[in-house]
Amino acid sequence: MKKECVLKIENLNKSFGITHANKNICMELHKGEIRGLSGENGCGKSTLLSQIAGIYHSDSGTMYKDGEVYAPKNPIDAGDHKIAIVVQELGLIADLPAGVNAFLGKTGQFTKFGYLSLKKVYQAANAELEKWGLPKMNFRSLAGGMNVENRKMIELVRALSSDPDILILDEVTQSLSHDNRNIVYQLLKKFKEMNRSIILISHDLEETLRITDTISILRDGELLDTVNSREISEDELKRRMVGRNIEGDYYRSDEEEIYEDEVIFSFSEVSTESGLKDVSFDVHKGEILGFCGLSDSGIHDIGQAAYGLMKPEKGKIMLHSDQVEIVSTNVSLNHRMAYVPKDRDGEALMMKTTILRNLCLTSMEQIRGKAGYISASHMKKMAEDAKAEFNIKCTSVLQNMNGLSGGNKQKVNLGRWLLKDLQLLIIDCPTRGVDVGVKSYIYQCMKEAKKKGISMILITDELTEAMGMSDHIIVMKNGGIKKKIARSSHFNEEEMIEVMI
Numbered sequence: 001m002k003k004e005c006v007l008k009i010e011n012l013n014k015s016f017g018i019t020h021a022n023k024n025i026c027m028e029l030h031k032g033e034i035r036g037l038s039g040e041n042g043c044g045k046s047t048l049l050s051q052i053a054g055i056y057h058s059d060s061g062t063m064y065k066d067g068e069v070y071a072p073k074n075p076i077d078a079g080d081h082k083i084a085i086v087v088q089e090l091g092l093i094a095d096l097p098a099g100v101n102a103f104l105g106k107t108g109q110f111t112k113f114g115y116l117s118l119k120k121v122y123q124a125a126n127a128e129l130e131k132w133g134l135p136k137m138n139f140r141s142l143a144g145g146m147n148v149e150n151r152k153m154i155e156l157v158r159a160l161s162s163d164p165d166i167l168i169l170d171e172v173t174q175s176l177s178h179d180n181r182n183i184v185y186q187l188l189k190k191f192k193e194m195n196r197s198i199i200l201i202s203h204d205l206e207e208t209l210r211i212t213d214t215i216s217i218l219r220d221g222e223l224l225d226t227v228n229s230r231e232i233s234e235d236e237l238k239r240r241m242v243g244r245n246i247e248g249d250y251y252r253s254d255e256e257e258i259y260e261d262e263v264i265f266s267f268s269e270v271s272t273e274s275g276l277k278d279v280s281f282d283v284h285k286g287e288i289l290g291f292c293g294l295s296d297s298g299i300h301d302i303g304q305a306a307y308g309l310m311k312p313e314k315g316k317i318m319l320h321s322d323q324v325e326i327v328s329t330n331v332s333l334n335h336r337m338a339y340v341p342k343d344r345d346g347e348a349l350m351m352k353t354t355i356l357r358n359l360c361l362t363s364m365e366q367i368r369g370k371a372g373y374i375s376a377s378h379m380k381k382m383a384e385d386a387k388a389e390f391n392i393k394c395t396s397v398l399q400n401m402n403g404l405s406g407g408n409k410q411k412v413n414l415g416r417w418l419l420k421d422l423q424l425l426i427i428d429c430p431t432r433g434v435d436v437g438v439k440s441y442i443y444q445c446m447k448e449a450k451k452k453g454i455s456m457i458l459i460t461d462e463l464t465e466a467m468g469m470s471d472h473i474i475v476m477k478n479g480g481i482k483k484k485i486a487r488s489s490h491f492n493e494e495e496m497i498e499v500m501i
């Protein structure tokens with residue numbers, strides 16, 4: 001029996017200047033359905049979800065919610081129609097407590113005589129956690145001081161607080177570690193049991209196939225088809241997304257840890273205020289050292305400390321190849337180290353300036369001419385070459401960063417470092433938000449960098465990525481190292497999860 005239609009979309013269009021992001025999209029979503037959206041970076045997925053959630057107005061076309069014309073004026077209006085979204089970019093106000101962020105636009109209910117009762121806000125936020133089976137969160141902390149994962153969870157609470165019957169998740173799981181991903185999967189199940197619907201985007205195709213009922217495939221702004229998730233293979237999905245076969249293995253095919261004997265970098269008994277406890281490890285020349293762990297394990301602090309963004313309270317961080325102690329980011333930058341943080345928009349990129357400037361920022365020394373002046377033509381050439389090399393989908397390198405799709409931002413974020421002559425690359429969740437084609441390209445770049453003797457610290461929430469690329473994996477728990485596993489001992493996902501938990 002066909003389920004009742006909750007959302008109908010007819011001929012939706014949206015352009016940004018000369019970019020026709022969505023072309024005549026027609027789609028139906030049913031009650032109790034979990035729908036995935038798949039397609040390459042920049043094909044229009046987030047734009048479509050933003051139109052449904054009232055973030056963007058459509059240029060033309062009509063939407064119907066429960067049979068009535070639905071034209072949301074803004075996300076609050078969409079929430080009033082019981083449609084809520086967790087956006088791909090982080091959308092919290094940094095200087096407000098997490099609890100207030102969870103009810104942004106709806107705090108009137110906790111306000112009396114002009115005063116907002118924070119106590120009531122926190123009570124209501126905790127009630128949402130209870131209602132939806134979410135883990136404890138610190139609603140009193142300022143959102144700006146929270147990491148990407150915790151901020152995503154707060155955004156999820158905010159979406160759920162409007163009691164939606166359509167929940168939209170734009171690349172949420174890819175910001176989460178193993179434990180919180182499982183919580184989101186439980187939430188999807190609950191929604192389905194309640195006969196409510198979900199639309200989600202995830203570039204993890206295995207996950208998309210596993211957790212959705214149906215998948216709509218978009219290419220170049222057009223909706224190609226909607227398929228049953230049980231009736232399509234991962235390879236076929238990839239092929240239909242990109243319009244050609246994606247051949248070969250993503251990951252390394254060797255099964256040994258291969259690197260030189262020279263130790264180039266180390267942590268010796270490092271403890272930090274953020275919670276790292278007596279962490280010691282060595283990185284060898286040409287080694288890829290992976291870090292995995294649950295949300296509070298400290299893996300993301302490793303990257304910050306390694307690059308000099310976090311000063312150890314105790315212990316030493318050394319770049320042995322140059323005999324220097326890493327005491328600041330200046331030292332790491334001047335000694336051919338690079339850091340690609342997980343929080344792409346907040347910590348890495350300059351969103352309000354051009355792609356060109358973002359691409360060239362890490363290579364200013366190379367661009368500076370003999371007299372010390374920065375050559376505009378040299379900058380333009382470097383940016384154009386990088387745009388072509390990393391296949392960045394934009395109208396021009398002079399376009400502002402914030403007009404790029406998520407995956408294309410990540411290409412700029414990582415690509416600008418790959419242009420440089422490095423000795424140590426620290427990458428935190430490098431493939432977050434990138435499509436299958438770009439993922440495979442990033443792994444290829446990592447393999448080539450390894451061959452050149454570049455060492456890498458790979459911090460990741462994706463166990464398969466860590467297993468596919470690392471020589472050793474360090475599993476962390478509560479700020480400390482629990483286990484170090486060598487590639488030759490054959491990484492085993494279950495064993496790693498057991499150690500993490």
Ligand SMILES: Nc1ncnc2c1ncn2[C@@H]1O[C@H](COP(=O)(O)OP(=O)(O)OP(=O)(O)O)[C@@H](O)[C@H]1O
Nearest residue numbers: 016021041042043044045046047403404405406407
């Ligand atoms: N605010 C904006 N200004 C200008 N162009 C934009 C804007 N938002 C999106 N675009 C363009 O619209 C197109 C579709 O972008 P969208 O973010 O919807 O893609 P996507 O499929 O979600 O990609 P990704 O998987 O990388 O997140 C892209 O070419 C993008 O550059």
